[in-house]
Amino acid sequence: METPVNAPIKEKIRLEFVKLREMNFKEKREYIWEYYKFHIVCFFVLIFILISVLNIYVFNPRPDTVLFISWNAGFATDEQIDALIDALEERLVDKDANEEVAISQVFFSSGDAEADMANVQRTVAMIAAGMIDVFIADLNLLRDYANVGYLQPLDSVLAEIRAKNPEVYRRIEENIISAPTETNQEEKEERMVGISIGSSPLFTRLGIFRQELYIGVAISSTKLDNVAEAIIMLFEE
Numbered sequence: 001m002e003t004p005v006n007a008p009i010k011e012k013i014r015l016e017f018v019k020l021r022e023m024n025f026k027e028k029r030e031y032i033w034e035y036y037k038f039h040i041v042c043f044f045v046l047i048f049i050l051i052s053v054l055n056i057y058v059f060n061p062r063p064d065t066v067l068f069i070s071w072n073a074g075f076a077t078d079e080q081i082d083a084l085i086d087a088l089e090e091r092l093v094d095k096d097a098n099e100e101v102a103i104s105q106v107f108f109s110s111g112d113a114e115a116d117m118a119n120v121q122r123t124v125a126m127i128a129a130g131m132i133d134v135f136i137a138d139l140n141l142l143r144d145y146a147n148v149g150y151l152q153p154l155d156s157v158l159a160e161i162r163a164k165n166p167e168v169y170r171r172i173e174e175n176i177i178s179a180p181t182e183t184n185q186e187e188k189e190e191r192m193v194g195i196s197i198g199s200s201p202l203f204t205r206l207g208i209f210r211q212e213l214y215i216g217v218a219i220s221s222t223k224l225d226n227v228a229e230a231i232i233m234l235f236e237e
Helices: 009-021 025-059 078-092 113-128 139-147 155-164 166-173 201-205 224-235
Strands: 064-071 099-105 134-137 176-182 188-196 214-217
Touching: 009 025, 064 078, 064 224, 078 099, 078 201, 078 224, 134 139, 139 176, 139 188, 139 214, 155 166, 155 188, 155 224, 166 224, 201 224, 214 224
Parallel strands: 064 099, 064 134
Antiparallel strands: 134 214, 176 188, 188 214
8 A cells, every 4th residue: 555645744654654563574574664764864963962962061171272282302201291281280170160281292304204294284273273281392392392483482471480489580581482473464573482391300210311302382372371380280399
């Protein structure tokens, strides 16, 4: 019995039930799959999407990142990075909030040209999205970052550090480096863009021994209070 194309919805439903009652189990299964497989697949896809969205935004929301460090030079083990994250989170994370400090080790001289290019593209995209707060790099890479406009001058961060902890500021002052920084399309200006942190007391306590490491602030970072606090922690005795 064919269901009339122009039949009312209620009539179509009634006729479908009549047809199904006349079939055995195997025929029902084959009929439902043949005529309703698209609807069934769409239903389960929608259920999967709904569960995923609820999981991300309701049941297990991702933590808010209060500080993101892109570590691009020097060597630190996973254990040392985890210990550094724990130390920074002690000061920067609200225990009653869903927050975290994140550190990503990304290097640009792996010997694999495609991997290096992918890392560069990823870094540029993250800067554009405002995801990176600070870079840890060697001096040459930090100057390259400043030259292409990836770093913001440290004036405001240093002023905040000086106001919060003058003693630490005096230690930092000896480690500040300047580099030509892109200020607009036509000219560059020598500005304070980095701080040498290779002999940081915090690094030494964590077993990250003296290396050529510098810290600079990403041009798109808006978490300057946390950046200042993190730099203070690096130089506290």
